[in-house]
Amino acid sequence: MNEKLTEKTFEEALARLEQIVSELENGELNLEESLKLFEEGIALARHCNAKLDEAQGKVELLIGVEKGVAVTTQFVPEEE
């Protein structure tokens, strides 16, 4: 399950988490299934949070491309 989890996009993970919550809400599952879903749900929530923290909030300006790699510099837009 974890192997697949890392391949999941944020929206896939979030959608699956929503689905798990509603399945547990229905409460028609046996204990083993519930436990499995619960564990998966917690892993998904952790995965989603990790995704939220992945980027760093950098702002760069592209000044060129060398061998398919962007050459950038920090960018601060000019004030009015």
Added chain:
Amino acid sequence: MPEILTVTQVTLYLKQLIETDILLQRVWVRGEISNFTLHSSGHMYFTLKDQASRLRAVMFKRENQWLKFQPYDGLEVVAAGRIAVYQKNGEYQLYVELMEAAGLGSLYLAFEQLKSRLAQEGLFAPERKKPIPLLPRKIGVITSPTGAAVRDIIRILHRRHPRVDILVIPAQVQGDTAPASLVKALQIAGGLNDLDLVIIGRGGGSAEELWAFNDEAVARAVAACPHPVISGVGHETDFTITDFVADLRAPTPSGAAELSVPEIAEVANRIKLYTGNLCALFTRLCARKRAHLERLVFRPVLRQPDRLIAVRRQQVDEGKEELIRRMKVILEDKRKSLRKEMARLDALSPLAVLNRGYSICFRETDGQVVKRSGEVTPGEDIRVVLGSGQLRAKVEAVQEDVSG
């Protein structure tokens, strides 16, 4: 007698007259196109007409290649050029150098024509729109690095999602070189694998200033971009070809930024809520299962298992008694039938016959039962078995049976 002229002389005279007239060397003529033909050579031949008159016109390939729209019959145009005589037909005509659509405007016409052409090609089809990722990590922003648009985009992106990475890919957004610059920026963006999304746009301006976003090459570059593209060009009311090709059209550059990332605080809250729900639901589920388990444990059979055994023991005892009773009946039956059989056997026994007064005679020599008098001779030893006891005897005489 007046001088007689040839047709050619007349034509050449008129030609000279007309082609040396300063006014006719540069005229602007307004009229409706009719009899339009595009010759295989690439030259255009048509007639300009109004209610009262008509004027032959030709626009050579050299000039018409710059036309922003495709002329057609019924279109009202303003054409600029010189009037000259076509000697072969003896006709004067307008040699068009520039032509603009009147009324609608050439730009508008070009826009409509490109739009319908690309629509027919399927470039705007909903099924070819790429989905916009809910949480892009890195966004490419194709716009002018100076000006309000880039500043607004960055501000809004980071207000909603402080951690999203932004790469500004600078491009000229107006003027003659803008289309090529935008195409190049789109190609660069397409080659950068770490981008999850591309915003393309510029702030408001006149129709001419936004014109690069109606360029066919730009439209095709947007369509070819492997990343999802959100367009935000000008103001709410401005629609460009780029908007139609983009995977999502935002009304403004700021709008494009808003559509690019979710309010991250809200998403984080949602995940927190789900996690809470998950724990609560699971706890509740466990409690329900436990209650069920307890209800079962408190059932009398499980609480006092000896009761269950007592019942079983009683059943066993009852069974045992029944078994014994049945067995007795069976034995009695068997005994009865044995007695009956024995009585029958008794009746057949030779002893019983002897008891009635008969006796059996054996030859002493070989123990054979003597059935006829001839089987013994006088003086032979015999043994007579009676109902009770035996006699040893000697035959005195043998008598043939005469009576029987």
